[in-house]
Every structure is written in structure tokens, then in C-alpha cells.
Amino acid sequence: MATIYEVSELAGVSLATVSRVINDSGVVSPKTRDKVIEAMRELGYRPNTIAQSLATKRSNSVGVLIPELYGPFFGVILSSIEDELRTESKHVIITAGHSDEAIEKDGIEFLSSRNCDALILHVYAVSDEYIEQLRESNIPIVVIGRSVPGMESNCISIDNEQGGYAATKTLIELGHRQIATITGPLWKNDGKRRFEGYRRALDEFGLEFNPALQAEGDYEEASGRRGMRQLLEQEIPFTALVCANDEMAAGAVAVAQQRGISIPDDLSVIGFDNVYFTTYMNPALSTVHYPIEDMGRMAARCVLRDVYGMNGKAIQNRFEPRVVRRASTKGH
Amino acid sequence: MATIYEVSELAGVSLATVSRVINDSGVVSPKTRDKVIEAMRELGYRPNTIAQSLATKRSNSVGVLIPELYGPFFGVILSSIEDELRTESKHVIITAGHSDEAIEKDGIEFLSSRNCDALILHVYAVSDEYIEQLRESNIPIVVIGRSVPGMESNCISIDNEQGGYAATKTLIELGHRQIATITGPLWKNDGKRRFEGYRRALDEFGLEFNPALQAEGDYEEASGRRGMRQLLEQEIPFTALVCANDEMAAGAVAVAQQRGISIPDDLSVIGFDNVYFTTYMNPALSTVHYPIEDMGRMAARCVLRDVYGMNGKAIQNRFEPRVVRRASTKGH
DNA sequence: ATGTAAAATGTAAGCGGTTACATTCTATCT
DNA sequence: AGATAGAATGTAACCGCTTACATTTTACAT
Numbered sequence: 001m002a003t004i005y006e007v008s009e010l011a012g013v014s015l016a017t018v019s020r021v022i023n024d025s026g027v028v029s030p031k032t033r034d035k036v037i038e039a040m041r042e043l044g045y046r047p048n049t050i051a052q053s054l055a056t057k058r059s060n061s062v063g064v065l066i067p068e069l070y071g072p073f074f075g076v077i078l079s080s081i082e083d084e085l086r087t088e089s090k091h092v093i094i095t096a097g098h099s100d101e102a103i104e105k106d107g108i109e110f111l112s113s114r115n116c117d118a119l120i121l122h123v124y125a126v127s128d129e130y131i132e133q134l135r136e137s138n139i140p141i142v143v144i145g146r147s148v149p150g151m152e153s154n155c156i157s158i159d160n161e162q163g164g165y166a167a168t169k170t171l172i173e174l175g176h177r178q179i180a181t182i183t184g185p186l187w188k189n190d191g192k193r194r195f196e197g198y199r200r201a202l203d204e205f206g207l208e209f210n211p212a213l214q215a216e217g218d219y220e221e222a223s224g225r226r227g228m229r230q231l232l233e234q235e236i237p238f239t240a241l242v243c244a245n246d247e248m249a250a251g252a253v254a255v256a257q258q259r260g261i262s263i264p265d266d267l268s269v270i271g272f273d274n275v276y277f278t279t280y281m282n283p284a285l286s287t288v289h290y291p292i293e294d295m296g297r298m299a300a301r302c303v304l305r306d307v308y309g310m311n312g313k314a315i316q317n318r319f320e321p322r323v324v325r326r327a328s329t330k331g332h
Numbered sequence: 333m334a335t336i337y338e339v340s341e342l343a344g345v346s347l348a349t350v351s352r353v354i355n356d357s358g359v360v361s362p363k364t365r366d367k368v369i370e371a372m373r374e375l376g377y378r379p380n381t382i383a384q385s386l387a388t389k390r391s392n393s394v395g396v397l398i399p400e401l402y403g404p405f406f407g408v409i410l411s412s413i414e415d416e417l418r419t420e421s422k423h424v425i426i427t428a429g430h431s432d433e434a435i436e437k438d439g440i441e442f443l444s445s446r447n448c449d450a451l452i453l454h455v456y457a458v459s460d461e462y463i464e465q466l467r468e469s470n471i472p473i474v475v476i477g478r479s480v481p482g483m484e485s486n487c488i489s490i491d492n493e494q495g496g497y498a499a500t501k502t503l504i505e506l507g508h509r510q511i512a513t514i515t516g517p518l519w520k521n522d523g524k525r526r527f528e529g530y531r532r533a534l535d536e537f538g539l540e541f542n543p544a545l546q547a548e549g550d551y552e553e554a555s556g557r558r559g560m561r562q563l564l565e566q567e568i569p570f571t572a573l574v575c576a577n578d579e580m581a582a583g584a585v586a587v588a589q590q591r592g593i594s595i596p597d598d599l600s601v602i603g604f605d606n607v608y609f610t611t612y613m614n615p616a617l618s619t620v621h622y623p624i625e626d627m628g629r630m631a632a633r634c635v636l637r638d639v640y641g642m643n644g645k646a647i648q649n650r651f652e653p654r655v656v657r658r659a660s661t662k663g664h
Numbered sequence: 665a666t667g668t669a670a671a672a673t674g675t676a677a678g679c680g681g682t683t684a685c686a687t688t689c690t691a692t693c694t
Numbered sequence: 695a696g697a698t699a700g701a702a703t704g705t706a707a708c709c710g711c712t713t714a715c716a717t718t719t720t721a722c723a724t
Contacts (some may be wrong), residue, residue, distance in 0.1 A: 051710035070407035079401035251611035280582035282614040383680035
């Protein structure tokens with residue numbers, strides 16, 4: 001690969017001049033500019049980004065840490081972040097945190113050591129304090145799916161409690177009175193908040209919360225199946241089920257149908273997230289829309305703004321979930 | 333951030349010595365090694381990977397270009413590649429090609445300019461010649477999901493024709509005689525091959541191919557819906573349907589069910605890929621297993637072997653699809 | 665022609681590491 | 695004790711670029 005030095009030789013100018021035309025900085029006479037450009041073309045020259053980074057202390061890379069790289073949810077985050085960043089010639093380095101404190105920390109460490117200009121984090125296990133600390137230390141951070149006190153403007157989050165509430169309320173208004181739930185992991189903030197929303201809706205309508213009608217899952221489909229079996233074993237009748245995400249809803253629905261329970265005739269089910277496969281299900285799953293694509297985009301814009309000084313695009317930090325009614329819920 | 337220079341000062345040794353202990357290279361007496369390590373600890377020193385890259389001409393990053401970052405299929409590739417590479421401290425830079433020649437080329441350009449040590453490519457639009465050329469030019473390439481003549485050992489591929497054949501044969505053996513198909517884009521290699529397999533199976537069992545029972549899709553769910561409507565409009569009866577991927581199958585099934593066609597009683601459907609949501613469907617979708625996770629892993633191992641000289645892990649270049657029978661197919 | 669300010673270009677010192685080669689210790693042998 | 699090989703350490707050039715500052719050109723006014 002040709003270097004800037006060879007270009008300068010061929011063009012008969014100095015290194016600095018070549019650098020100037022590369023970066024469009026400083027003033028270069030049109031004549032020399034042309035000579036340089038021609039020389040670059042002739043040599044097939046492309047700047048070495050590593051050397052540029054070393055000299056400028058800018059790597060133009062942003063690290064993205066998400067729980068998993070697969071799945072209907074995280075793929076979309078990734079996709080929107082990359083899309084937004086790529087148009088500004090920033091590249092994204094990815095790694096997975098697996099919702100485990102040690103792995104998440106390790107991932108952050110890994111990305112920082114890669115000289116990322118900024119980090120976009122979707123983390124569960126790591127504490128608010130740790131995140132706060134990170135920010136103070138050195139590297140710009142944007143947190144997604146969580147609101148860290150004191151750094152709200154660098155967080156892109158959604159009101160999970162409201163989502164859980166809305167889902168449950170929808171069912172209640174449909175006439176259901178025995179409403180079971182399969183929650184997310186209660187140690188995860190969003191799992192907890194969605195559950196709290198469920199509780200609030202029950203309270204508000206004077207329905208008593210029955211712990212036997214609650215099962216805790218882990219957001220994976222298998223735990224939805226387990227949860228459903230567990231609920232059924234209680235032999236306490238219920239006519240509706242709110243699940244803390246769509247995957248678990250899919251698992252629950254599968255078990256129910258297997259046992260001859262008709263959805264939505266015998267049981268109304270609502271999920272959460274509105275991932276794409278909800279419309280492939282039979283019946284199509286009612287759910288709570290989580291604007292994950294927009295949120296990823298906003299996270300990217302945050303770093304564009306804070307780190308690369310690019311403004312212009314609007315940023316929304318807080319989102320509201322909204323219920324999407326499909327065929328898996330009906331009146332009772 | 334502390335530099336190697338500060339460490340050398342504090343430890344009272346030369347730059348070279350510090351570098352030696354960082355890289356475990358050369359001989360360093362245990363005493364000095366300890367001094368250096370202590371100094372690094374004290375300063376919280378971490379090597380600057382950018383500077384290392386510049387000096388060694390190794391960025392320890394591998395670029396991954398896939399059609400899309402979202403979706404059930406590509407997430408899994410990404411996940412397995414990252415997983416495999418991360419354990420060796422290599423990081424992955426991602427970008428999407430959107431199955432468009434210009435965008436794919438641009439993505440390759442983008443990744444190379446990022447000084448990736450190697451590229452893992454899942455590309456459709458770009459020609460074999462272009463890929464071959466790339467390899468000759470400079471940067472190590474591993475191609476996934478496609479076999480480029482002359483560089484088979486750097487390709488991780490699967491026998492799509494065989495997959496299409498097996499899917500169709502399964503249906504035929506179940507007693508079906510009118511078998512429709514919704515193909516992938518026929519300009520894409522895998523779409524074409526799967527379709528060819530379908531044709532071969534028909535031939536082999538003496539069934540005539542009826543063009544009216546073929547619709548071309550684009551691998552997206554919506555095109556499965558469109559395809560199904562189109563097939564139904566022909567008013568030519570068919571009792572089975574082979575789809576070139578699971579998403580289109582999901583779309584086709586949804587349309588069928590909407591029109592009161594029972595799966596599998598009235599119509600047997602088989603997909604392709606065996607992505608995770610096939611088991612969420614009702615009925616669960618029969619499909620052809622595409623070992624995408626293994627293939628991603630193998631691609632990663634290829635670069636580990638070829639670029640970073642790490643052997644030891646077995647590599648398989650060619651994979652065989654196999655039919656997975658679930659509830660969406662039955663005898664006729 | 666001469667002086668001067670502004671425009672254009674060049675010089676050289678970093679950025680933070682690696683590494684070939686040179687130099688200095690150490691230990692062993694005679 | 696002196697010679698010597700091998701181990702340990704140091705020196706300095708280099709990776710390819712940016713940029714503060716110095717120098718040279720150019721254009722224009724006098």
C-alpha cells in the first residue's frame with residue numbers, strides 16, 4: 001500500500017500538503033491539489049486509518065455491547081446503530097455481554113482497549129455506579145434501555161412500568177379478571193418494572209394479585225413454556241396472560257395450544273416488544289410495541305452529537321410503549 | 333492514559349524491556365519483569381492498541397460483511413463468529429451489504445480501509461471474479477454461504493441444491509403430487525440452487541414441473557405472503573408447498589390460514605434454514621436445517637488459522653443440509 | 665522597483681508502540 | 695584472575711500520519 005510519503009514524492013510536494021488535501025484542511029492552491037489528487041489516484045493511495053488514529057487520537061470507531069448478538073430484538077438495535085453510524089463513516093465494533101456482570105465488565109474493558117471513541121451499552125448486570133464511574137473515567141458512554149440517574153441525557157430508555165401497566169389494563173378492559181403473568185427476570189430492571197406495571201393495573205382496578213398466578217422467566221422462549229406449565233399446574237383458572245416479552249409469549253402459547261387451550265377463546269395472551277415474528281404466530285400476538293429501532297438510532301445520534309460534534313438530527317431520550325392489539329386477545 | 337514511556341521511567345528500565353514484558357517476547361529476568369509489572373499496575377497502564385497496530389501492521393480486527401444485521405439468520409452468524417474470535421482477543425467490525433452490488437463493494441472497501449486483518453464475507457451481488465481479485469490483491473478473505481471456484485478452502489458453504497431436493501423429496505414420499513414452490517430470488521446463488529433441487533426431485537419421481545406453481549420471492553416474509561396469494565389465484569390445486577426459507581414459509585402459512593386452509597391437513601408446508609422461530613409457529617414448521625451457527629464458527633476458525641496462525645481446531649468447509657420434520661407436513 | 669500582508673508550502677516533532685542490532689552483565693571455565 | 699559465551703538490557707529507527715510553526719511565494723499598494 002502506498003504511503004503519504006510516496007504520494008508527496010510523486011506529486012512533488014511535502015507531506016503536509018498531501019495531508020492537507022486528504023483532510024480538506026488548511027489552504028491548498030487548486031493547482032497543487034490537483035497534482036496531489038492525481039498522484040493519489042495513480043498510486044491507488046488510501047490513507048492508513050491506524051496511523052491517522054494514532055496521530056489524531058480518534059479511532060472513528062464506536063463499541064457496541066449488547067446482551068446477545070442474535071435474536072429478534074438485538075439484531076434490530078445493531079442494525080439501526082450501524083446504519084446511522086455508517087453514513088458518517090464511523091464503524092462499529094461489537095461484543096456480547098450475556099447479561100453477566102463479569103462478562104459485561106470484560107466486554108467494556110475489551111472495547112475500551114480497542115480505543116473506541118465511545119461506547120453504546122445495553123447492559124443489565126452492571127450497576128449504575130459502575131456506569132457512572134466509567135463515564136467519569138474517560139470514555140463517552142451512551143446507555144440504552146435503562147436510565148442511569150445523573151446521566152439522563154446519555155440514556156435512551158423507555159417506560160417499562162407503563163408498558164406493563166398498559167398491557168394489563170388492556171386485558172382488564174377486555175373484561176378479564178383472572179390475569180396471570182410470566183415475568184422477566186426480576187433482578188433485571190425492565191423485568192421488574194414491567195411486573196410493577198402489571199401490579200399497578202391490578203390494584204387500580206381493584207383486582208387482587210395472586211402470587212400463584214405469577215411465574216418468573218428469563219426472556220427466553222423455553223422459560224415461557226416452563227412458566228405456562230407451572231401456571232397450569234396451579235389449577236387456578238385464569239383467562240388472560242401477560243408475558244414480559246414476545247419470546248416467552250410464544251413459548252406459553254405453544255404449550256397452551258398443545259394442551260388444547262384455544263388462544264384467544266380460552267385464553268388471551270399479550271406479549272411485549274413487538275418483535276417481527278409476532279405476526280407470524282397463529283394467532284398473531286398482541287403485544288406492547290418497543291420502538292427498538294428508533295432507540296438504537298437515537299443512541300447512535302447521541303454519540304454523533306457528543307463525540308463527533310455532529311448536531312442537526314433530533315434526539316429523543318425517553319420513549320413510551322404502546323399496546324398493539326392483534327388476534328391473541330379478545331373480550332371475556 | 334499512561335504510556336510505555338512512563339512505565340519504563342518508573343520501573344527504571346528501557347522502552348524495549350517494557351515492550352518485552354508486555355509481549356512476553358525475548359528474555360527478561362524475573363526481577364526486572366516484576367519491577368515492570370508492578371510499575372504497570374501502579375500506573376494502571378494498558379497498551380495502546382492503535383500504536384501496537386501501527387508498529388506491527390496487525391489490527392487484530394476482522395471485518396464481517398453480511399446482508400443484514402437483523403433477522404433470525406444473520407444474528408446467529410454474527411454471534412458465533414464473535415464468540416469464536418473473542419476468545420482469541422480479536423474483535424469484529426460489522427457492516428451490512430443489503431444484497432446490493434454497490435453497497436457490498438462499498439462495505440468491503442470500508443472494512444479494508446479500517447485495516448482489518450481479514451474479511452468474512454456473506455455476499456450475494458458481487459461476482460466470483462471480484463472476490464478472487466480481492467484475495468489476490470491483499471487482504472485475506474473467507475466467504476460464507478457460497479463456494480468460489482479456486483478458493484474452496486476459504487469458503488464455508490452448504491449444498492443448497494441438495495437441500496431443495498431433500499425438502500421436495502420428503503413431500504413426495506409423503507404422497508404429495510402437486511407441489512408448489514416459493515423460491516428465493518433466482519439471481520441469488522442459493523435461491524437458484526434450492527430451486528434446482530426442487531426440479532430435480534420432481535424429475536426423479538416423474539412429476540412434471542408446472543411453472544404456474546412456482547412463485548419467486550425475496551426471502552422476506554412479505555414476499556411469502558405475496559407468493560402464496562399468487563399461487564392461490566392460479567386455481568390449480570396443490571397439496572404441498574416448498575419455500576426457499578422460513579420467513580417466506582411463515583408468510584405463506586399466514587395467508588393460507590387466513591383463507592381457511594388448514595396446515596397441514598389441506599396443505600403441507602416446508603421451509604428452509606430452521607431458524608429459531610419455526611418452533612413458535614402453529615403448527616411448528618417443517619424445514620431444512622442450515623447449520624448456520626457452525627458455519628459462522630468455521631469461518632472464524634479459518635481466519636484464526638490463516639491469518640493468526642492458530643491451528644488446532646478442526647475446520648469443515650462443506651456442510652450438508654438435512655430435513656427436520658415437524659407439524660406442518662403430513663402424508664397425503 | 666520595493667515593501668508588506670496574506671496565501672501557500674515546507675520542516676520536523678510528535679502519536680505510542682515494536683524490534684533489529686549494539687552493548688553491558690553474569691556465570692562458567694581454564 | 696582473565697577470557698568468553700550467553701543472557702539481559704539498551705539504543706534508535708521506524709510504522710504512516712497530523713500539525714504547530716517556520717519559511718517561501720504571490721499579489722498588491724506605494
